[in-house]
Amino acid sequence: MSSVLYKNVVKNFGALNVLRSLDLAVPDHKFLALLGPSGCGKTTALRVLAGLDMPTSGKVFIGERDVTRLQPRDRDIAMVFQSYALYPQMTVAENIGYPLWIRGTPEAGRKAKIGEVAAILEIGHLLDRRPRQLSGGQRQRVALARAIVRDPAAFLMDEPLSNLDARLRLTMRGEIKRLCQRLSATTIYVTHDQVEALTMADLVAVMHGGELQQMAPPIDIYDRPANRFVATFVGNPPMNILPAAPGEQGVMVGRNIVPLEQTRLAACRQAGIVEIGLRPEDCGVAQPGEPGALPGEIYVVEPMGNETLVNVCLEGGNVSVRAGRDFRGAVGESIGVAFDPANACFFNAAGLTAVHRVNSNGRDK
Amino acid sequence: MHGAAQARKYRLQGAGLDLALPYLMLAPGLTIVLGVLVYPLWDGLRASTKAYRYGSPVGDIGLQNYVRLWSDVQFLNSLWVTVKFVALSVSFEAVLGFALALFCLREFQGIRLLRTVLIIPMVVTPVVVAIVFRLIYASDAGMLTALSQAMGGGAVQILGNPVNAFVGLVVLDVWEWTPLMFLILLAGLQSLPHEPFEAARVDGAGAWRVFADLTFPMMRPVLAVAIVLRTIDAFGTFDQVFVLTRGGPGEATRLISIYGYDTAFKFQQTGYAAALFVTIGLVVLALAFSAIRLLRRVDAS
Numbered sequence: 001m002s003s004v005l006y007k008n009v010v011k012n013f014g015a016l017n018v019l020r021s022l023d024l025a026v027p028d029h030k031f032l033a034l035l036g037p038s039g040c041g042k043t044t045a046l047r048v049l050a051g052l053d054m055p056t057s058g059k060v061f062i063g064e065r066d067v068t069r070l071q072p073r074d075r076d077i078a079m080v081f082q083s084y085a086l087y088p089q090m091t092v093a094e095n096i097g098y099p100l101w102i103r104g105t106p107e108a109g110r111k112a113k114i115g116e117v118a119a120i121l122e123i124g125h126l127l128d129r130r131p132r133q134l135s136g137g138q139r140q141r142v143a144l145a146r147a148i149v150r151d152p153a154a155f156l157m158d159e160p161l162s163n164l165d166a167r168l169r170l171t172m173r174g175e176i177k178r179l180c181q182r183l184s185a186t187t188i189y190v191t192h193d194q195v196e197a198l199t200m201a202d203l204v205a206v207m208h209g210g211e212l213q214q215m216a217p218p219i220d221i222y223d224r225p226a227n228r229f230v231a232t233f234v235g236n237p238p239m240n241i242l243p244a245a246p247g248e249q250g251v252m253v254g255r256n257i258v259p260l261e262q263t264r265l266a267a268c269r270q271a272g273i274v275e276i277g278l279r280p281e282d283c284g285v286a287q288p289g290e291p292g293a294l295p296g297e298i299y300v301v302e303p304m305g306n307e308t309l310v311n312v313c314l315e316g317g318n319v320s321v322r323a324g325r326d327f328r329g330a331v332g333e334s335i336g337v338a339f340d341p342a343n344a345c346f347f348n349a350a351g352l353t354a355v356h357r358v359n360s361n362g363r364d365k
Numbered sequence: 366m367h368g369a370a371q372a373r374k375y376r377l378q379g380a381g382l383d384l385a386l387p388y389l390m391l392a393p394g395l396t397i398v399l400g401v402l403v404y405p406l407w408d409g410l411r412a413s414t415k416a417y418r419y420g421s422p423v424g425d426i427g428l429q430n431y432v433r434l435w436s437d438v439q440f441l442n443s444l445w446v447t448v449k450f451v452a453l454s455v456s457f458e459a460v461l462g463f464a465l466a467l468f469c470l471r472e473f474q475g476i477r478l479l480r481t482v483l484i485i486p487m488v489v490t491p492v493v494v495a496i497v498f499r500l501i502y503a504s505d506a507g508m509l510t511a512l513s514q515a516m517g518g519g520a521v522q523i524l525g526n527p528v529n530a531f532v533g534l535v536v537l538d539v540w541e542w543t544p545l546m547f548l549i550l551l552a553g554l555q556s557l558p559h560e561p562f563e564a565a566r567v568d569g570a571g572a573w574r575v576f577a578d579l580t581f582p583m584m585r586p587v588l589a590v591a592i593v594l595r596t597i598d599a600f601g602t603f604d605q606v607f608v609l610t611r612g613g614p615g616e617a618t619r620l621i622s623i624y625g626y627d628t629a630f631k632f633q634q635t636g637y638a639a640a641l642f643v644t645i646g647l648v649v650l651a652l653a654f655s656a657i658r659l660l661r662r663v664d665a666s
Contacts, residue, residue, distance in 0.1 A: 052563050073569040083562030088584035099568040099580075147569070156567075 002186060003028045004064030010059035011044050018044045020210045031180050031187045033201035041210040042190045043047040043158055050156050051075050054078040062153050078147035082163060084139045093127040096145045117145045137168045155187040194234045206230045228351040237280050240319035244276035254315035256294050258341050263353055271354030273346040277340040280320040282343035286336035293336030298329045312337050398453050413639035420633040430640035442616055443624035450598040454538040459592055462546025472553050487544035495608035498537045527617035530610050537605055546591050553587030589660040595652050600649050619643055
């Protein structure tokens with residue numbers, strides 16, 4: 001296993017600027033999720049690491065080795081593709097054994113290793129089948145088996161779960177996480193699904209427009225987003241953003257004052273904040289006119305079973321509120337949105353988070 | 366009168382029309398197929414069981430024409446020449462076509478133009494191709510002779526020499542039909558998924574192993590179809606030989622089609638020629654079926 005390093009990696013496809021100077025360091029044995037919307041450059045970043053695409057400029061390191069100009073096969077990596085990319089004419093056993101066979105591993109050693117990984121992934125009974133005789137989930141397992149059959153420097157996974165149905169995706173998510181922890185493997189995992197990124201990874205790197213927005217452990221990505229993009233991309237429903245301005249006693253949200261302690265208020269003032277960010281679960285419903293609550297009216301109510309999502313139309317825009325499962329309300333009804341200002345974060349005009357929330361899941365920051 | 370017209374009108378409306386319409390629409394096409402395919406085939410089968418004298422049937426002789434074929438040295442020889450011709454031409458076309466298709470799969474400047482140029486031979490009328498090759502091969506004023514003389518050599522004998530004439534015919538066929546192989550195989554290659562090839566590169570395969578372990582096995586069905594198509598077609602090669610050599614010198618390039626033509630139109634043995642072509646048709650059909658079955662078995666194993 002090895003660390004992985006991107007140094008000023010730029011990738012252009014003709015006039016299209018897909019990666020603009022990517023700098024990223026993945027420590028040894030860590031599971032990194034590359035998260036972003038489609039077209040953000042995350043897959044390109046992975047393909048550059050795999051050697052399937054050459055960077056326009058910049059360098060890529062695996063361990064201490066500069067692999068920028070090496071062929072994929074000389075990089076000592078294993079990759080799992082979104083479409084599984086199994087070899088259709090080969091049996092499952094031949095598929096799994098291919099990376100060993102091509103490297104001249106003797107048959108006895110190969111067989112033992114195939115049996116071993118097939119057992120780990122519970123596909124021992126499928127070894128004589130061909131890929132087209134397998135279900136999506138089974139193909140996924142074969143692709144994983146083929147990747148772990150060697151001990152490569154790093155595992156690369158390109159949206160490996162997105163071709164599976166929702167139920168199977170949930171199961172495989174846990175399986176892959178377990179597998180990677182068991183192998184203690186350096187893993188780069190590309191996904192557009194924030195839940196996958198947050199649940200599986202040690203580190204999440206959020207990308208947007210070919211640029212790295214933030215790299216941090218999942219909980220910090222969620223609680224201390226570096227900017228407005230990360231704040232709204234991660235979280236479902238996304239973080240509520242309302243226009244705000246620093247005032248005398250607190251931050252003004254529309255005509256309402258959100259009281260803030262002096263140090264934070266001073267920081268807000270200094271940064272020239274223009275927006276306030278609030279997670280839906282940090283908001284609550286309140287009686288209209290309750291002091292400290294923002295007044296508005298119900299836009300839509302969505303009962304989810306375990307909770308109720310209430311969308312409230314406020315002066316500065318709509319916000320989502322997570323209310324209890326027993327919440328009842330009619331569209332157009334007056335309502336208040338209450339929250340603890342300590343849980344709010346504030347963005348400056350450049351969209352960067354100027355003032356973070358105070359509490360971070362019980363950890364004081 | 367009025368009532369009858371109205372009744373007819375009603376009959377061709379609604380449910381009645383819905384039922385009749387598909388057949389009405391099929392009728393013209395079906396008539397043509399029956400007229401130009403089924404009837405001649407039937408007539409040919411019938412002719413093959415008759416004895417002809419001076420081009421007219423003079424009596425039914427059952428399967429005698431078919432029996433006679435297998436003791437006809439000229440037929441057996443032309444069959445052997447045809448098999449050699451088909452085997453050589455189609456193998457060269459397959460190998461060349463595959464190589465060209467692999468080469469043209471890559472994207473580079475001018476690739477579209479190259480792909481277009483490569484398929485030109487295929488769209489030229491076969492007779493024109495043969496005339497062009499005559500102009501190249503002719504021993505008195507042909508291009509090869511001119512080239513040879515320019516370099517101080519003598520006249521080049523192609524069409525007058527049995528071996529050279531046969532090779533010259535194969536070269537013509539390869540030139541004309543490699544583009545078809547190329548086209549089918551290029552389409553096949555382009556339809557292959559990308560990911561397995563990328564996976565193989567990551568897994569450690571070099572260019573040759575990628576070809577041997579992935580490209581070739583994945584292309585085998587397409588390759589087989591292309592070869593079967595070309596083989597069936599090559600068995601019927603006629604115009605090029607007719608223009609180039611008429612089967613000569615001697616019997617060196619006398620393909621089955623030329624022998625059949627001679628039998629039917631030169632020697633006026635219509636029934637015997639019909640039996641000959643029915644036999645060849647069955648042989649080709651059997652070949653095609655066994656090729657396809659073989660392919661299925663290989664694919665399923």
